[in-house]
Amino acid sequence: MPVILPTSIINILSNLFCILINISLFYLYTFKIFYSFQENEISISLQIIGIIVNFQEILLRFFVGYYDKGEIIQDKQLILLNTLNFNFFYDLFYLATLILSQIIMYNQKNSSNLVVYFLNLIYFLKAISVNKILNKVDQLLYITAKADYIYQLLKLIFKLIIICHIVAVAWHLLAQIETNYFEKNNTWLHDLNLVDSQWYSRYIESFYWSTTTIIILAGPKGSNNIEIIFQSVIMFATMGTFAYTMNCIGVILDEQNRKQKEYKRDLEIINIYMRKNNLKKSLQQKVSNFLEYLYQEKGDIQVNKNSIEVLNKLPQNLKDDINVEINSKIIQKFKLISTNFSQKIIQEVIPFIQEECFLPNEIIYKHYQYDNLAIYWISKGKVQIEHQQENAKIVLVKVLEKGDCFSEYQFFTGKQHEYQTRSADFTTIYKIQRDKFIQTIQKYADDYEYFNMIKDQLIFRNGSIYTNIQCLICKSRYHRENECEQIHINKNKQLTILKHLRNQIQISRKPFFRKCFYFIKTIQLIKSCELCVNQIKNNQELFNLIKYIDINNNSMDLDQSLSDNYIQDKVIKNRDNSNSSLSSTSIENNVNDICKQTLKNFKNSIIINSEQINSNDNFKHSQGNKNQLEIKKELQNINLLTCIIFINIQIKRQTDQQLKKQAQIQIRIQKKQIFKNQSIQKKKKKFLQKKNLKQENPQKKYNYLFKIKQTKKNTQVIITQQKKKLVI
Structure with missing residues (x-):
């Protein structure tokens, strides 16, 4: 089993539990020995727990270290030699009496046995050593908690209760001795009719007598001479103890009220002064509240000063151990040092951490101060960063709270302070001096090179990726406060010139196409149709062409009416499909040929007319113009006819495609139906085969x-x- 430190939680909890059990056993054995307390399950279980706890406490001593001249000893051989002393055998003997009494009671089951009575009395004498118990409690509380005035008062009251308890037991024992050995019937138990009463009634009455006798010194008078003599002796014996206890309580309360007396005296003086000068009530209240706050926080500063004076009395090795223990936690708060440098540097820097306390409105460092450069961390309070303008006016830049670091830029670069820092509250800060840090880091080449790299980046780039140094105004990591654009004009001329000389990219024009389609007006369309009709009547070739188109349309209608028969015939035979396709293609080819032939005829006539116009010089100019107009009209008529023909052809093509699609759909449906019928027939065959197999x-x-x-x-x-x- 490893060695346990005296300040470990296991040791503290076991000691506290052992103290509570021993106090309970002290009262239990009092009632058993002197008040004829009858055993029950609770008392028996409490005694068994007491045996186990005391045995565990004795056994734990062999594995708990101890202090010798301020040094903790963890060697097991030295711990064994230190444990085997008088107190060990003393506790072991009383534990043996407790175990022996329980064994005898279990075997004989007679609580009036003299041996058991004697053994219980021995353990009662052991438990009566209350000072040892209180000393253990003092050690535990001084190490783990704050031993304040309340604890001191409770300890004195506990001592007074124990004294009253012992005197009450002696007063009750005197009455029993008088009754049993001197056969007297005029004791205080007979006077109060408590001879045959319950044990708790007799204890309450005896405890009341002891408290009144010790505290008031005028308790109930004894019933006979022996009791009066005993009462007088008790009064003289306990008078000094009670006076000492009362004196200690007075000293504790006086020490507690000393600060209040100073505060009340100062408050009374300042109130007299303010009333004399007729100051406003609001201002008087403000001053009194600040004075109260001042005295509350001043106590912590005084404690720090007193603790430093006490630390100076200790040897140097203990002082170093205390500083290392405290500063090892503080160094982790300086993130720029703990994250950027090695553990060797951190361990050597720990002793250089200094603690400083500042009152409200006290200056930490001034403007343009070059000496005493350091990095600071706020442990308590607030710090104001101020800037002094040319007209000596001070402007507040930022307020830093608890847990913030400041002066990092000056710590790395070595430049003078640009701002002034002032304590806005009762402030406690920790700092690391720059010169001591550099003396330490110069011993290690890698860390010193890394430090100089950060320094150069901060000087030449106004920022570093390895630090979190930010602008106090906009929290940017790429400039300082004197270059911040939020409070200063940007004076970078080269940048402004480049902005003005920058060429803007010309946006290319989007392509735009004019609309070539125009809407045909209704009146013009009607006129053009009338002209076409007249020309078709006059021209025999055009009339024959129109007749042919009508015949083609009638054939298309006939094809549509016979579409259903055509589809069925196509499913059964594929011959009709090929014939119909040939007929449709032949019709289209004939129509196209006729259109082309008519176009050629009209073009030839136009060319002949134009040649005649050019060759004949005797024609008049007016007659030529008429011929040109007629030619244009004929060309327009030809265009209309061709459009009509092509529209009819497209309609026919669409109808053919629809017919083909319908035929394909019908074929697919029929195939699916055939497949379903085949699958049903197969299932029927399988079912019949299985049925035949069964038979x-x-x-x-x-x-x-x-x-x-x-x-x-x-x-x-x-x-x-x-x-x-x-x-x-």
Whole structure:
């Protein structure tokens, strides 16, 4: 088992539990020995717990270290030699009496046995050593908690209760001795009719007598001479103890009220002064509240000063241990040092951490101060960062709270302070001096090079990626406060010139296409149709062409009416499909040929007319213009006819496509229906085969099922082989 420190939680909890059990056993054995307390389950279980706890406490001593001249001893041999002393055997003897009394009571089951009575009396004498218990409590509380005035008062009251308890037991024992050995019937128990009463009634009455006798010195008078003499002796014996206790209580209360007296005296003086000068009530209240706050915080500063004076009395090695223990936690708060440098540097810097306390409105460092450069961390209070303008006016820049660091830039660069820092409250800060840090870091080349790299980045780039130094105004990491654009004009001329000289990219024009389509007006369309009709009547070729188009349209209508018959014939025979396609294509080809022929004829006529106009010089100019107009009209008529023809052709094509799609859909539906019929027939055949097998020999049925299983296995094997081949 490893060595346990005296300040460990296990040792503290075990000692506290042992103290509570021993106090309970002290009262239990008092009632058993002197008040004829009858045993019950609770008392027996409490005694067994007391045996276990005391045995555990004795055994734990062999594994708990101890202090010798301020040094903790953890050597097991030295711990063993230190444990085997008088107190160990003393506690072991009383533990043996407790165990022996329980064994005798369990075997004889007679609580009036003299041996048991004697053993209980021995343990009672052991438990009466209250000072040892209180000393243990003092050590535990001084190490783990704050031993304040309340604890001191409670300890004195506890001592007074123990004294009253012992005197009450002696007063009750005197009455029993008088009754049993001197056969007197005029004791205080007889006077109060408590001879045969319960044990708690007799204890309460005896405890009341002891408290009144010790505290008031005028308790109830004894019933006989022996009791009066005993009462007088008790009064003289306890008078000094009670006076000492009262004196200690007075000293504690006086020490507690000393600060209040100073505060009340100062408050009374300042109130007299303010009333004399007729100051406002609000201002008087403000001053009194600040004075109260001042005295509350001043106590902590005084405690720090007193603790420093006490530390100076200790040897240097203990002082170093205390500083290392405290500063090892503080160094982690300086993030720039703990995260950027090695553990060797951190361990050597720990002794250089200094603590300083400042009153409200006290200056920490001034403007442009070059000496005493350091990095600071706020442990308590607030710090104001101020800037002094040219007209000596001070402007507040920022207020730093608890847990913030400041002066990091000056710590790395070594430049003078640009701002002034002032304590806005009762402030406690920790600092690391720059010169001591550099003396330490110069011993290690890598860390010193890293320090100089951060320094150069801060000087030449106004920032570093390895630090979190920010602008106090905008919290940017790339400039300082004197270059912040939020409070200063940007004077970078080169940048402004480049902004003005920067060429803007010309946006290319988007392509735009004019609309070539124009809406045909209704009146013009009607006129053009009338002209077409007249020209068709006059021209025999155009009239024949229109007749041919009407015949084509009638054939298309006839095809649509016979579409259903055509689809059915197509499913059964494919000959009709080929014939119909040939007929449609032949019609289209004929129409196209006729259109082309008419166009050629009209063009030739136009060319002939133009040649005649050019060759004949005797024609008049007016007659030529008329011929040109007629030619233009003829060309327009030709364009209209061609448009009509092409529209009809497109309509016919769309109808043919729709007919083909409908035929394909019908074919698919019929195929699906055929497939369904085939599957139904197969299922019927299988069902009939199974039915026949049941009626026939069962051996055939078994063979049939075996064949089915075998075929399934073979198919699975083939599938797996194919998969393997594919993978390969």
